[in-house]
Amino acid sequence: MITYLQAEANPQRNTGTIRLYDEAAFEGMRRACQLTARCLDELAELVAPGVPTQVIDDFVLRFAMDNGALPATLNYRGYMKSVCTSINHVVCHGIPSEKPLREGDIVNIDVTLIVDGFYGDSSRMYPVGKIKRAAERLCEITYHSLMLAIDEVRPGNRLGDIGAAIQDYAEAERCSVVRDFCGHGVGKIFHDAPNILHYGRRGEGAELRPGMIFTIEPMINLGRPHVKVLSDGWTAVTRDRSLTAQYEHTVGVTETGCEVFTFSPGGLDTPGLVFDNKNI
Numbered sequence: 001m002i003t004y005l006q007a008e009a010n011p012q013r014n015t016g017t018i019r020l021y022d023e024a025a026f027e028g029m030r031r032a033c034q035l036t037a038r039c040l041d042e043l044a045e046l047v048a049p050g051v052p053t054q055v056i057d058d059f060v061l062r063f064a065m066d067n068g069a070l071p072a073t074l075n076y077r078g079y080m081k082s083v084c085t086s087i088n089h090v091v092c093h094g095i096p097s098e099k100p101l102r103e104g105d106i107v108n109i110d111v112t113l114i115v116d117g118f119y120g121d122s123s124r125m126y127p128v129g130k131i132k133r134a135a136e137r138l139c140e141i142t143y144h145s146l147m148l149a150i151d152e153v154r155p156g157n158r159l160g161d162i163g164a165a166i167q168d169y170a171e172a173e174r175c176s177v178v179r180d181f182c183g184h185g186v187g188k189i190f191h192d193a194p195n196i197l198h199y200g201r202r203g204e205g206a207e208l209r210p211g212m213i214f215t216i217e218p219m220i221n222l223g224r225p226h227v228k229v230l231s232d233g234w235t236a237v238t239r240d241r242s243l244t245a246q247y248e249h250t251v252g253v254t255e256t257g258c259e260v261f262t263f264s265p266g267g268l269d270t271p272g273l274v275f276d277n278k279n280i
Helices: 023-043 053-066 133-150 159-172 271-279
Strands: 004-006 018-020 084-087 090-092 106-115 118-127 183-185 192-196 213-216 219-221 227-229 236-238 244-246 249-253 258-260
Touching: 018 192, 023 053, 023 106, 023 118, 023 213, 023 249, 053 084, 053 106, 090 106, 090 219, 090 244, 106 133, 106 244, 118 133, 118 244, 118 249, 133 159, 133 213, 133 219, 133 244, 133 249, 133 271, 159 192, 192 213
Parallel strands: 004 018
Antiparallel strands: 084 090, 084 106, 090 236, 106 118, 183 192, 183 213, 213 249, 219 244, 227 236, 249 258
């Protein structure tokens, strides 16, 4: 049975109930998510061949502190970094290190900043120098699958409509959808109900209601969908070492449709613009 509760009446932990947030909470999410989007915008100039991903982590920590925020991943369940940097065949939760980025890499940078108790969660793909067309195409497909899913977010639709939009499009483009990880409710809790699957059937799953806030973050592979987690307990990779990509937005269900909280202030969250800038 699916239960919906007003967020202020629900304990500050994941109880399995779906929180419905009010306008004051939506405003809090706008502040947190726009700060996260600004951080991701500024990272576009930093990603380049020879730059260690630890430099990206250091930047995110400084950016958060300078803006009165906290990185949500820092010390989260033992994770010791301020950001996740997932390169090439790393699906998600890649750990920043001193290893430098290389020409032709693609990297997903996943940032979550806490502002006044609200979690702003978003990720994007970045090209490292000039990349191959196959990698560029994968990022375009992944981004487009996310936007198709967002188009399904409105009252009365079902969670299955979101997953089906992603799966139908990605598989038609001869790619696969990772099933081991999903989007999630978010607000004053980092990972909350409901889970947002990136595959499914239309008309199934929980009904979307005004006040719901969650992430949509499809992970799309050029090869098969299977993944494994490495011995560090965090880094998830494609089992066949095929290239993978991910884009993520945080959205809220409104009375008439959907609000995307994490759109880029500079329009840099679309792969075409970022890739063109990096390839000049």
